[in-house]
Amino acid sequence: MKDKKLITEKLAKIIFITAAVFSIAAIITICIFLFANGIPAIRKIGIINFLFGSVWNPSAGKYGILTMIVGTIYVAAGCLIVSVPVGVLTAVCITKYCGKKIKAVLEQIINILAGIPSIIYGFFGMIILVPFAKELAYILGISGASGSGIFVGSIILGIMVLPTIINLSVTAIENVPKSYFEGSTALGAIKERTIVKVILPAAKSGIFTSIILGTGRAIGETMALALVLGNSATFPKSIFHSMENLTVAIVKELSYAEGLHYEALISIGLVLFVFILIFSFSLKLIKKGNKNG
Amino acid sequence: MDELNVILLSKQKFEKAKLLKLFSIIAAILVVISFLGIIIFIIINGIPNLSFNFIFGETTARAPTISAPVYNTLIIIFFTLLIAVPIGVCTAITLTEYLKRGNKFVGLVKIATETLSGIPSIIYALFGMVFFVKFLGWGYSLKAGIFTLSIMILPTIIRATEDSIKSVSDSLREASYGLGAGKLRTVTKVVLPSASKGIFAAIILSIGRIVGESAAVIFTAGTTFNKGALGLNSQGATLAVSMYVLIERGMIDYAYTAALVLIVCVICINLLSTALGKKVGDKYDKNN
Numbered sequence: 001m002k003d004k005k006l007i008t009e010k011l012a013k014i015i016f017i018t019a020a021v022f023s024i025a026a027i028i029t030i031c032i033f034l035f036a037n038g039i040p041a042i043r044k045i046g047i048i049n050f051l052f053g054s055v056w057n058p059s060a061g062k063y064g065i066l067t068m069i070v071g072t073i074y075v076a077a078g079c080l081i082v083s084v085p086v087g088v089l090t091a092v093c094i095t096k097y098c099g100k101k102i103k104a105v106l107e108q109i110i111n112i113l114a115g116i117p118s119i120i121y122g123f124f125g126m127i128i129l130v131p132f133a134k135e136l137a138y139i140l141g142i143s144g145a146s147g148s149g150i151f152v153g154s155i156i157l158g159i160m161v162l163p164t165i166i167n168l169s170v171t172a173i174e175n176v177p178k179s180y181f182e183g184s185t186a187l188g189a190i191k192e193r194t195i196v197k198v199i200l201p202a203a204k205s206g207i208f209t210s211i212i213l214g215t216g217r218a219i220g221e222t223m224a225l226a227l228v229l230g231n232s233a234t235f236p237k238s239i240f241h242s243m244e245n246l247t248v249a250i251v252k253e254l255s256y257a258e259g260l261h262y263e264a265l266i267s268i269g270l271v272l273f274v275f276i277l278i279f280s281f282s283l284k285l286i287k288k289g290n291k292n293g
Numbered sequence: 294m295d296e297l298n299v300i301l302l303s304k305q306k307f308e309k310a311k312l313l314k315l316f317s318i319i320a321a322i323l324v325v326i327s328f329l330g331i332i333i334f335i336i337i338n339g340i341p342n343l344s345f346n347f348i349f350g351e352t353t354a355r356a357p358t359i360s361a362p363v364y365n366t367l368i369i370i371f372f373t374l375l376i377a378v379p380i381g382v383c384t385a386i387t388l389t390e391y392l393k394r395g396n397k398f399v400g401l402v403k404i405a406t407e408t409l410s411g412i413p414s415i416i417y418a419l420f421g422m423v424f425f426v427k428f429l430g431w432g433y434s435l436k437a438g439i440f441t442l443s444i445m446i447l448p449t450i451i452r453a454t455e456d457s458i459k460s461v462s463d464s465l466r467e468a469s470y471g472l473g474a475g476k477l478r479t480v481t482k483v484v485l486p487s488a489s490k491g492i493f494a495a496i497i498l499s500i501g502r503i504v505g506e507s508a509a510v511i512f513t514a515g516t517t518f519n520k521g522a523l524g525l526n527s528q529g530a531t532l533a534v535s536m537y538v539l540i541e542r543g544m545i546d547y548a549y550t551a552a553l554v555l556i557v558c559v560i561c562i563n564l565l566s567t568a569l570g571k572k573v574g575d576k577y578d579k580n581n
Contacts, residue, residue, distance in 0.1 A: 007474060007477060008307045009475055009477050012477040012480075013391055013476075014386040015383065016383045016384075016386050016391055017387050017391065017392075017398075018383075018578060019379070019380045019383030019384045019387065020383070020387040020398070020402050022380050022384065023380075023384060023402055023405045023406050023409060023446075023447055023448070023451065024402060024405045026405070026409065026444045026447070027405045027408050027409055029420075029424065030412070030416075030444075031397050033420060033423050033424050033428070034416070034419065034420065034423070045511055047370075049391050049509070053311060058506070074446060085320070086324065087294075087320075089316055089317040089319075089320035089321075090317065090321045090322075092317040092325050093317035093318055093320060093321040094321070096317075097314060097317055097318060098321070106321060106324070106325070107560070108327060108564075109324065109328045110324065111563055111567060112328065112330055112559075112560055112563050113324070113327075115560075115562065115563045116331065116505070116556065116559060117504070117506070117507065117533050117555060117556075117559065118505070118507070119505075119507045119533050119536055119537055119552075119555075120331065120335065120536075120552050120555065120556060121331070122550055123536070123548065124330075124331050124334055124335075126540070127334070127545070128330075128334060132515055136537070160457045161325045162324060162327075180546070186502050190307070190310055191566065192310035192311060192312075192313040192314060194309055195313060200418065209416030216411060217413075220412075220413020220415065220416070221413065221414070222413065222414065222415040222418075222508045223507045223508050227540065244348075245408065247413070247415045250415055250416060250418075250419065251508060251511075254418075254419075254422070254512055255511075256510070265419075266419055266423060268414065269416055269419040272411070272415070272416060272556050273416050273524065276411055276412060276413060276416070277408070279407060280407065280411040280520040284407075
């Protein structure tokens with residue numbers, strides 16, 4: 001009887017640990033398959049030609065992804081320009097300026113925003129914002145603009161990233177000890193001065209983390225951008241001209257690509273994967289730095 | 294207080310400082326406007342085409358319906374959870390109950406799950422296509438979609454289960470051991486039931502992610518609108534994918550309605566998980 005119980009215990013432990021091995025196995029398999037399928041094309045094309053070539057034209061055998069890399073950076077930067085000010089200020093509003101009831105409503109709204117699928121954001125951008133941007137470009141005298149491009153992409157991504165930035169910034173601001181606020185107020189500083197000079201600097205590492213996480217999302221976002229960036233792998237003439245980034249190139253072409261073209265798309269995925277790995281690694285370093293500091 | 298400050302500061306400076314309040318309220322209003330804008334946009338444009346037939350009827354060439362995508366979505370949710378929840382919960386149990394914190398293996402699993410949770414869905418799509426669809430030769434199939442999504446939601450389930458297991462108080466475990474129960478019995482009869490609400494919230498969150506996911510499903514489960522005859526080996530679009538396909542085909546009116554159904558599902562899932570989260574929170578407050 002006791003032996004049987006012992007065996008069950010041992011067996012259970014083995015099962016539990018086997019399950020834990022699964023996620024390690026998954027990440028290793030993903031790495032192996034991305035590298036194994038991504039590297040051959042880079043070799044054939046040549047890493048310099050691949051990363052720094054500015055012409056992407058698979059039917060002519062040109063596989064340069066520089067325009068897409070630049071596109072990804074543009075859109076991520078644009079997204080931050082939209083989302084960081086709005087996100088941090090909203091976090092200030094939630095923590096310092098509104099009552100409990102409004103806070104609950106705002107938090108619920110932010111939760112739902114976080115849950116809305118990216119395809120719906122893209123749809124909204126495509127139908128509402130792209131025509132608006134086209135009008136705007138016309139008024140500004142920019143000719144030949146389709147409206148889709150960095151401008152709309154940044155706004156849509158900015159809205160999508162807002163929940164990440166707001167939630168983490170709220171936590172960071174709430175974690176600042178109350179005594180900081182009281183001390184500053186006691187020295188005669190008004191609330192606004194206290195927030196700008198004391199609270200936000202004290203919460204800056206948390207806010208910074210939220211921005212990095214948001215950037216990670218902006219780099220990886222696909223479906224929303226596929227609908228609002230347009231589709232031309234060239235350097236955009238303006239923020240209202242259509243363009244392409246790494247993720248959109250994959251999603252638009254993967255379904256029909258063959259041969260070297262297909263392999264090159266996987267190589268794009270590999271580049272993206274390495275980008276993201278660098279990002280999560282730097283995030284980890286920052287977190288570690290915070291703990292030590 | 295404010296009057297005192299006005300006296301202390303010059304009036305100009307004081308008004309400048311108040312701009313922060315103004316701007317932060319404007320920012321919050323912008324958030325609310327974008328939320329309402331998207332919701333109202335979908336509702337107003339989606340309702341005219343909403344009909345019983347659109348949701349439950351059979352697809353024809355002229356009038357697509359979302360009955361098969363809804364069915365596919367349910368199938369994918371069910372089987373994805375069937376794979377990911379046991380693995381995720383068992384992993385969390387290993388990390389919290391069976392191995393010590395400083396253990397190297399625990400560190401490895403943590404790094405793996407953190408990395409997995411940071412990978413964007415397009416990379417999962419590529420991996421699913423390269424591994425399940427091509428390497429294993431499954432072709433576009435619900436099966437390939439299910440396995441890809443299982444890996445994708447695994448980190449969410451592990452993380453949430455870990456958190457809720459950690460918040461079960463040690464005195465419960467000690468009491469169970471004191472009564473002569475073994476480790477397995479303590480874990481299954483005492484720890485898991487106390488952590489069940491947190492796990493349930495994680496499951497609902499994962500359902501939300503599966504429902505909203507499109508990139509990772511397009512290139513694994515495919516984009517066809519019909520109910521396949523091959524079960525899990527047949528291909529099929531989920532609700533979110535069907536919306537993308539409708540947009541690409543230029544059937545914008547139908548896309549609105551698919552979006553409406555999608556967004557209603559997502560909001561319900563979201564409210565449910567918030568409600569559950571609140572209940573879990575209440576329980577902890579009472580215990581402490």
